[in-house]
Amino acid sequence: MGERLKKITLQEIADQLAISKFAVSRALAGKDGVSEETRTRVTAKALELGYLRAVDVAATRPAIHIIFNDHDPVNSELWMQMQNGIQREAAESGYQVQIHWTAEATSVENIARVSAGVVLVGQHDTATLQVLKAAGKPVVRLGWVLPLEEVDQVTGADHEAGNAIGQYLLERGHRRIGFVHGSRVLRGRMERLFGLREALINQDGASVIEIQFGGDGFAGAFLDLKIEGDMPTALFCAHDALGVHVVSELHRMGLRVPEDISVVGYGDFAAATQISPPLTTVRLPGGDMGIAAFRLLLDRMHGTRYRLPPQRVMLVPKLVERASVKTLTD
Incomplete structure (x- = not known):
């Protein structure tokens, strides 16, 4: 695979993913015997840890990387809907999607180095934002941003x-x-x-x-x-x-x-x-929010017209009436 950016071993990748070293080796070598899902997870983790360089993956389809800061049980269902929306839209556009859960600035830097564009989901600290800004890659945030933060954002109204x-x-x-x-x-x-x-x-x-x-x-x-x-x-x-x-x-x-x-x-x-x-x-239209984020990212990656300032895209939720509200009488 050539010279490594860090002294990361196959065993370290295997330990983080809770799979065998054998599975990691076959996944990175492009051999059969592992599922496509496992191959994608292994590649994503190898990139995140700095095991793979941009030249190692240059022959594959361009990749969009989704970075979650932490597991959030309150928003997990919404985040999965967003992820599914991004993946559906990306597949139709010829992009692969890789998923990361990290708050480490070094890992984010490794991801940005090989990414065509990044979607940040949830809250992220300033170190992550600074690394991505320095990398110069297009970024869209799913979730709230700082006031006047110079980044595209998709959220609910x-x-x-x-x-x-x-x-x-x-x-x-x-x-x-x-x-x-x-x-x-x-x-x-x-x-x-x-x-x-x-x-x-x-x-x-x-x-x-x-x-x-x-x-x-x-x-x-x-x-x-x-x-x-x-x-x-x-x-x-x-x-x-x-x-x-x-x-x-x-x-x-x-x-x-x-x-x-x-x-x-x-x-x-x-x-x-x-x-x-x-x-x-x-x-909340979680899947549609993911689609909107990918489309905005795609426009930033390939747009040839005058580049507009960062955008705030709000999708309109829908009231769902069930049985937990009573109409009061005078």
Whole structure:
């Protein structure tokens, strides 16, 4: 394979992928006896670790690299939808796709060196962003970016969705609406809160109660509201996993959903239909977001027209009405 960039062994690659050294060797040599999926994983890890150089893979199809920072159980279903969208679109355009889970700047540098373009999914630190900028390769981010960050971005219309949920609940007679979340760090969730507030700001007698919980969990924060007599009639949860947890906790406290209190989620993931009652929520077009990210990346790689400044592409979610919201009567 020629001179290596780092003293990485086949065994180290095998250990990281939890497969045999024999499988790694055959995959890199292009021999049979390993699945195409294993061959792709081995090649991606070898590139990430610096075992392969650009000249080692020059004869293969150009590759798009998707880099995840860390495993996130809350967003795993959305991220898989995005990945599938990118892979479908890339296959039709003659590109292969390689997947990486890393926050190491050195690994990102190795990936960028051989990549035709990079899609960053989720949060990434400044070291990763600086490495990619220095590499000069096209980058699209799936997820929130820093203010005025000079990079293309594809995301859902979080603010607009929050506003839509506010209007939906107002139309059903709700005037005291709680927004349930655990952290103010994530921009998308805060945008949902801001949109919700915007919907209620000119409605007489309407208010948003921010229910931000810490170590005591949702139940502790909610019981504090109950003691203070500051009870909402509906709860908008920052994501579906939290919505499922909230419904479970409300049931445990003896409250019925939606008879005693209504609950709305965000995302429309599988769990939203696996509880009773099924959750009213907002469906994020994860697969389409992946497609949009690839198309934007493709345009950056091959566009011959005047190059526009970095773009913010927002795809519109869809309200999915199920059985967790009650219409109040006067």
